[in-house]
Amino acid sequence: MHVVDVIKMETNPKYALRFFIWAGHQPGYVHNAFAINTITRIWGHERNFKPFLDIIGNMHLKDYSMTLSKFLVLIEGYGWAGLTEVAVDVLDWMIRTGRKPNVRHFSCLLDALLKEKEFQTAQSILAKMKQMGVPLDSFTYTILIDGACKAGQIQIAQNYLTEMIQNGIQPNASTYTALFDGLCKANEVDKALEVFEAVKDIQLDTIALNAFVSGLCEFGHVDKAYSLLINRDRFSDARTYATVVGGLCKVNNFKDAEKLVEEAIAKGLVFEVATCTLLLESLCMDSKAKEACALMNKLLSHGNIPDATCNIVLASLSRGGDACTAYKLWYDILRYKNLSCSSYEALLVGLCQEGRLGFSKQVYNDMRSKGFVASIGIYAAILDGFSRSGNFEEAHKILNELIERGATPNVNVFNSLIHGLSKSGQVSKAVKMFYRMKNAGCFPDGYTYVCLIDGHCKINDPDGALMFLNNMLSQGLAPAVGTYNTLIITFCKCNRLDEGFELFKDMKKRGYTAGVTVYDALITGFCQSGRVEDGHKLLLEILVIGCKPNKGVSNMVLTSLEGLGRTEEVLHLTGLLDR
Numbered sequence: 001m002h003v004v005d006v007i008k009m010e011t012n013p014k015y016a017l018r019f020f021i022w023a024g025h026q027p028g029y030v031h032n033a034f035a036i037n038t039i040t041r042i043w044g045h046e047r048n049f050k051p052f053l054d055i056i057g058n059m060h061l062k063d064y065s066m067t068l069s070k071f072l073v074l075i076e077g078y079g080w081a082g083l084t085e086v087a088v089d090v091l092d093w094m095i096r097t098g099r100k101p102n103v104r105h106f107s108c109l110l111d112a113l114l115k116e117k118e119f120q121t122a123q124s125i126l127a128k129m130k131q132m133g134v135p136l137d138s139f140t141y142t143i144l145i146d147g148a149c150k151a152g153q154i155q156i157a158q159n160y161l162t163e164m165i166q167n168g169i170q171p172n173a174s175t176y177t178a179l180f181d182g183l184c185k186a187n188e189v190d191k192a193l194e195v196f197e198a199v200k201d202i203q204l205d206t207i208a209l210n211a212f213v214s215g216l217c218e219f220g221h222v223d224k225a226y227s228l229l230i231n232r233d234r235f236s237d238a239r240t241y242a243t244v245v246g247g248l249c250k251v252n253n254f255k256d257a258e259k260l261v262e263e264a265i266a267k268g269l270v271f272e273v274a275t276c277t278l279l280l281e282s283l284c285m286d287s288k289a290k291e292a293c294a295l296m297n298k299l300l301s302h303g304n305i306p307d308a309t310c311n312i313v314l315a316s317l318s319r320g321g322d323a324c325t326a327y328k329l330w331y332d333i334l335r336y337k338n339l340s341c342s343s344y345e346a347l348l349v350g351l352c353q354e355g356r357l358g359f360s361k362q363v364y365n366d367m368r369s370k371g372f373v374a375s376i377g378i379y380a381a382i383l384d385g386f387s388r389s390g391n392f393e394e395a396h397k398i399l400n401e402l403i404e405r406g407a408t409p410n411v412n413v414f415n416s417l418i419h420g421l422s423k424s425g426q427v428s429k430a431v432k433m434f435y436r437m438k439n440a441g442c443f444p445d446g447y448t449y450v451c452l453i454d455g456h457c458k459i460n461d462p463d464g465a466l467m468f469l470n471n472m473l474s475q476g477l478a479p480a481v482g483t484y485n486t487l488i489i490t491f492c493k494c495n496r497l498d499e500g501f502e503l504f505k506d507m508k509k510r511g512y513t514a515g516v517t518v519y520d521a522l523i524t525g526f527c528q529s530g531r532v533e534d535g536h537k538l539l540l541e542i543l544v545i546g547c548k549p550n551k552g553v554s555n556m557v558l559t560s561l562e563g564l565g566r567t568e569e570v571l572h573l574t575g576l577l578d579r
Helices: 002-008 013-024 033-043 049-059 070-081 084-096 101-117 119-131 138-150 155-167 175-186 190-198 206-220 222-231 238-250 254-266 272-283 289-300 307-319 325-331 341-353 357-369 376-388 392-405 411-423 427-439 444-456 460-475 480-493 497-509 516-530 532-544 550-563 567-577
Strands: none
Touching: 002 013, 002 033, 002 532, 013 033, 013 070, 033 049, 033 516, 033 532, 049 070, 070 084, 070 101, 084 550, 101 119, 101 138, 119 138, 119 516, 138 155, 138 175, 155 175, 155 254, 175 190, 175 206, 175 272, 190 206, 190 222, 206 222, 206 238, 206 444, 206 497, 222 238, 222 254, 238 254, 254 289, 272 289, 272 307, 272 376, 289 307, 289 325, 289 480, 289 516, 307 325, 307 341, 341 357, 357 376, 376 392, 376 411, 392 411, 411 444, 427 444, 444 460, 444 480, 460 497, 480 497, 480 516, 497 516, 516 532, 516 550, 532 567
């Protein structure tokens, strides 16, 4: 495997660079242009990366001269790769050769060490820095504060801040950003607020405010973040608002979230898509469809809301059983922008599932007029909607349109029609659709057969149902217990008790347990036809498996046994039933 391949496979940039450096030191190997270009694509965003490559590629040459700036680049580069021991060696090399490292060399090394959580070594380097009389600057202190915070050593971080101020060095926004972030992560929110109040007259930048607000929201102090934003809004930007809005949504405070969105819109701030989507979807999930639509209209009137946001709101309203509101929102959206095909699909699925077929047809026709081609999933949803409502004429039109388009309907499309026809008693048409399905090269699934079996049972045609059950079994498809139950009961209704009983026995052989209704139907049939013993056996069987038979059925068996003078069995059975 080539060096380039290894670099490409490594997902962590730090380890990719570390491998590149290691490979460059192997005897007989020299990086080619491909390897250099590959690592540069990963690290080229760093301003000093190309100089770093130049230095490590040439510093072994006798006439190559090292300068203070080159040493700084080396420390920085080895820090990127997490090679802190090598970076420390570079600093020692400087000192051994009579060069005095400055604050930038030490700060860069401290940053690398703290990022790798090498706190003990960092303390040693800091002590060396002070011993050599190199003064710390705001950048150094910020690095130390950030490192201490990330290590959870909040008191040490505060000590560095105190030392910094005592040495006459003014903390900057980056310093406070690091401190706020650390205090919030350590759940020291009150201390963070104290620090914030202490520096409220300092011109903190937006980055510092955002870091603090983000920390407050992340650790469950959304109310404090909201208050902070209201009182310090002159430093806020779209990200500040987005962070607090997101936090408010998580605690279901939609009223204040909406208020902030409206305030941000009035200021001309542009939200990220995720923020708008989160609030709108949260409102939909909280059954606040009216508020979601009102907010959507405000956002639309102030700018172009992405299709992804429209899709989520339309789909969320539809899934929540509010497809009518989704339809009205769709109509409003069209006043501001054209929707994508996916937006139409999100709406159509919801409308069809809710049975809003008039609206569905309008949306579908508008979709077609704009040149969009519906997916198979949309055709299936529309077909299912029309089939469930009994409008098979429209359903057939949709199916024919799909086929004319050159597309092959999938099993869901055919199943929608077969289910609808079977349920409405038009079983012969359902059977024709079944064979049309097979001729189209689409294989029936278990649901197809279940629909046809149920349909035949509905019209009291157990022979047709049994044919499809056997067909189903021959295809290796396992019917649910309910399918057997329905067919056995149908045989009993049609006074074909023996065939029903044979199917019952076959069902048990296949490992199924019949439902109480099946036992009731068979026992009733046996008693009514004078086969009291068979009915008696089945009643005992149902009691053994722990089911409670219908009281009327139990009484029928008891009465039949009494009529035959089988008093002892009546008493025994009564005792079992009373348990």
